[in-house]
Amino acid sequence: MEKIFITGLPRTGTTSVCAAFLELGFKTAHTAYTRETFSQAQVIADTPVFNDYETLAALYPNSRFIYLDRAMSSWVPSIRRLLTRMLPRLETQQGGFNDTLKRCYFGTFEHLSKDSIASDQYLIDIYQKHRKDCLGFLERKQQTYLMLDVAQPGSLQTLADFLGMQTDLASTMPNLNQGGKVTAWKQIDHPLKVESTRNGKADRDSLLYSPS
Secondary structure: OOOEEEOOOOOOOHHHHHHHHHHOOOOEEEOOOOHHHHHHOOEEEOOOHHHHHHHHHHHOOOOEEEEEOOOHHHHHHHHHHHHHHHHHHHHOOOOOOOHHHHHHHHHHOOOOOHHHHOOHHHHHHHHHHHHHHHHHHHHHOOOEEEEEOOOOOOHHHHHHHHHOOOOOOOOOOOOOOHHHOOOHHHHOOOOOEOOOOEOOEOOOHHHOOOOO
C-alpha cells in the first residue's frame, strides 16, 4: 500500500491535516506505535515520522511526503508549551511515554532540557535544522513531496491538488488543537481513523519496523 507520511514537527498542524485526510477518504493515524498501525494506515503523521522519515522512505519506496511549515512566531510558543508538559514523562525511567516516542523526541530535540526549552533560539535552531535535513533528504532521494502551511488560505485545496483529488471549493482546512490543546485527535470518531497503539500498548521500539 502506498503511504503518505506527514513529516512536519509537532505543533505544525499535524492533527488538522490528519482530520482533513479522514474526510478525503484515507485511513489515517496520528502517531504510530505498532506494526499493525503501519500496516493499516495510508497516512501517518507526527511521531515517529518526523524523526524516522529516512527509514520510512526506505521501507515504503513509493511513498509521498508532506512537510508542514509554520511561522516561527506561532510555532515557538506552541512547541514550548507542549515540551514543557511532556518533559517530566520524557525524562523518567519508570513509565512515562513509550520508548519510540522518547527516542524520537530526544533524537530530534537534541539536548532537550528545561533550560533549552526556555530559549527561543534553541527551538528555532531545532526547527530550521529539521527543515533543512528533511527537505534536503526528500530532494536528494527525489521523493514526491508537498510543502504545506495549514494556516494559509486555500491549504485544503493545495492538499487536494497534490493528491489529484476534487474537493468542495468552499471547504477549508480543519483548525484543531487551538490554544495549546493536544487532545482533538482522541475526540475524533471516524471509521477511517487508525489507532496508534494496541489497546494502549506500543510495540517494542526495536521491533517497530520489523515484519509482523
